[in-house]
Amino acid sequence: MGFSSTVVAAGLLFAASVIAGDVRASDLVGDCRWSETAELHPTCIVQPSSADVLSGFVKTLVQGECPFAIKSGGHNPWAGVNDIDEGVVVDLSKINEVSLSYDRTSVKLGAGGNWGDVYKALEPQGMMVPGARASGVGVGGMTLGGGLSYFTPRVGLTADNVxxxxxxxxxxxxxxxxxxxNTDxxxxLKGGSSNFGIVTRMDVKAFQNGEIWGGEIVSPINATEDALHHLNDFVTNSNTDVNTAVEVVFNLNTxxxxxxxxSIVxxxxxNADSSLLKPFQSLPKVADTSRKTxxxxxxxxxxxxxxxxxxxxxxxxxxxSDLDALKQVHNISLAVFExxxxxxDVTWNLVYESLPLDYQNFGPNPIGLNYxxxxxxxxxxxxxxxxxxxxxxxxxxxxxxxxxIQEWTNVHGKSSPLELLPYAAPFQDPLEFYGDDNLKFLQEVAKKYDPDEAFQKLVPGGFKVSKAGRQ
Known part of the structure; x- marks a missing residue:
């Protein structure tokens, strides 16, 4: 019996949805990918409804040495991270619970949900959690990679709040x-990705929060110097107002x-009058969607x-963070695009994200922000x-x-040993930059909870602790 037949039989046994045959994930309602680059051709797609149901499938997959991929929201664009050719996709989209605890201190979230649905469920109750800035991002993948949000300056990474x-x-x-x-x-799991098992649910700290102010301020490209200057000032002074967040995005179609x-503010x-955000509001405008919402x-x-x-x-x-370095990095980017x-017909999007020292005050986590x-x-x-x-x-x-960019920052003493895992390319090695002690710890924990290395060998996608530091 091939592993397709084996998984179908397991589906009947464990009462879960199984789609068999040569299919694209996008052919199955609820199992689409954000980017076309991520679409592959799995042999089977499994949609468990709970951890107990998934348990039976995982045993079947591991015992049969079946290669598989794990999909939460499917928002990573690189092929093989959340899809697979000639293997099984474990699609968590049916595990999408959003349940506020009785004492309103935490929210139980299914790893297969998306953050837009989480927000819609919590807002009528006046509650919030720190999640993704884009609604379609999956709960599980973002959290296991750390998770930057508009609320990070106030409460830390998403993973810090689990x-x-x-x-x-x-x-x-x-x-x-x-x-x-299981403290280790x-x-x-607070940044270690899918190296240890399949996370199905998580309880995340909740807090009261009403409407926020924000939106997108679109400016002409001749405002570049001012935008970079405002971004550098924001990073330097961000600790003066933990309620503010900014991303500066350059859209460049060569x-x-x-x-x-x-400027995403x-x-x-x-508060519509934050002194930290006023400089971005003063940029020349092509459009401005900022509002209370x-x-x-x-x-x-x-x-x-x-x-x-x-x-x-x-x-x-x-x-x-240094204005001269910021300008040089930006100019290097423009030279590459040229x-x-x-x-x-490619639009090069450059997204600048603030990482102030104060982010080290949260955690603990293994990501290496404290280096x-x-x-x-x-x-x-x-x-x-x-x-x-x-x-x-x-x-x-x-x-x-x-x-x-790394060559320039290394030569000029402006480098920083960090590659954010959720945004890293396959040729990068973000786990290496977690630091030697953290990486060694993650490797030991992976071996303890997965002694036969199923998640290192049978799950080809994502960054592996067993391979980190070897590129």
């Missing part, structure tokens, strides 16, 4: 990891020449600018295009972009 992980191990055992039970696993700056306390509405606006069905990629670098101007003595800026390259024949050239450009 108080209980429900995990299905390779043995099929369902365990809980908290600060008093609890720490490791084919048709369209270029613009988008938010004040989670609903709900988190769900704001997250849908951002998701609308990044629609599913296109081709996307990620790569990321981090460097010390070198690849023959790659047609810095300066404020930092994370820069994400997020190109988008439609033609699959351009995939190799876009990937080559991303690799070149990372190499050139």
């Amino acid at each position: 108080v209980d992980f429900e995990v299905v191990l390779a043995s099929g055992e369902v365990v809980h990891a908290t600060d008093s039970d 696993l609890f720490y490791s 084919t048709n020449g369209e270029q613009r700056i988008i 938010a004040d989670t306390a609903g 709900s988190m769900s509405d704001l997250s849908e606006e951002l998701q609308g600018r990044l629609p599913a069905g296109q081709r996307y990629a990620f790569a990321t670098v981090t460097f010390q 070198d690849y101007k023959d790659v047609k 810095s003595t300066t404020d930092r800026i994370a820069l994400v390259l997020n190109p988008t295009w439609l033609d699959a024949t351009q995939d190799d050239q876009v990937a080559k450009a991303a690799n070149d972009w990372v190499d050139r």
Whole structure:
């Protein structure tokens, strides 16, 4: 019996949905991917409804040595991370609970839900959790990679706010990891990705929050110098107002020449007059959507600018926050895009993200944010295009972009040993930058809870602790 037949039989036994045969995930309602680049052809798609149901499938997969992929929201654009060729996709979309605890201190979240639905469920109750800025991002994948949100300056990363992980191990055992039970696993899951088991649910700290103020301020490209200056000032002074958050995005299409700056601003306390955000509001405007609104509405606006069905990629670098370094990194990026101007109909999106020192005050987690003595800026390259024949050239450009920026920051003493895992490209090694002690710890925990290394060998996608530091 092939593993397709084996999994179908397991589906009948454990009463869960199984789609068999050569299918694309997008052919199955509820199992689509954000980016066309992530779409592969699994042999089976399994949709468990609970950890207990998933337990039986995991035992079947591991005992049969069946390769499999794990999908939460399917928002990572790189092929193989949340899909697989000739293997099984474990699609968690039916595990999508949003349940506020009786004492209103935490929310139980299914790992297969998306953050837009989480916000919509909590807002009528006046409650909130720190989740993704785009509504379509999955709960599980984002949290296991750390999780930056508009609320990070106030409460830390999403992972920092988890108080209980429900995990299905390779043995099929369902365990809980908290600060008093399986504490080593609890720490490791706060940034360690899918190296230890399949997280099905998590309890996340909740807090009261009403409407927020935010939106997108679109400016002409000739405001670049001012936008970079405002971003650097924001990073330096961000500790003066923990309710504010900013991303500065440059949209650059080298084919048709369209270029613009988008300052994505938010004040989670609903204040439209924050002194930290005023400089961005003073930029020349092509459009301005800033208003008092709900988190769900704001997250849908951002998701609308990044629609599913296109081709996307990620790569990321981090460097010390310094205005001269910021300008140099930006100019290097422009030079790379000019070198690849023959790659047609691609929009190069540069997303600048603040990483101030104060983010070290949360946790603990293994991500390595504490390996810095300066404020930092994370820069994400997020190109988008439609033609699959351009995939190799876009990937080559991303690799070149990372190499050139890292070369400059290393030579000029502005480098920072951090690559944000959710935005890293396959040719990068984000786990290596967690630091030697953290990486060794994660490797030991993975071996303890998965002694036969099923999640290292049978799950080909994602960054593996067993391979980290070896590139």
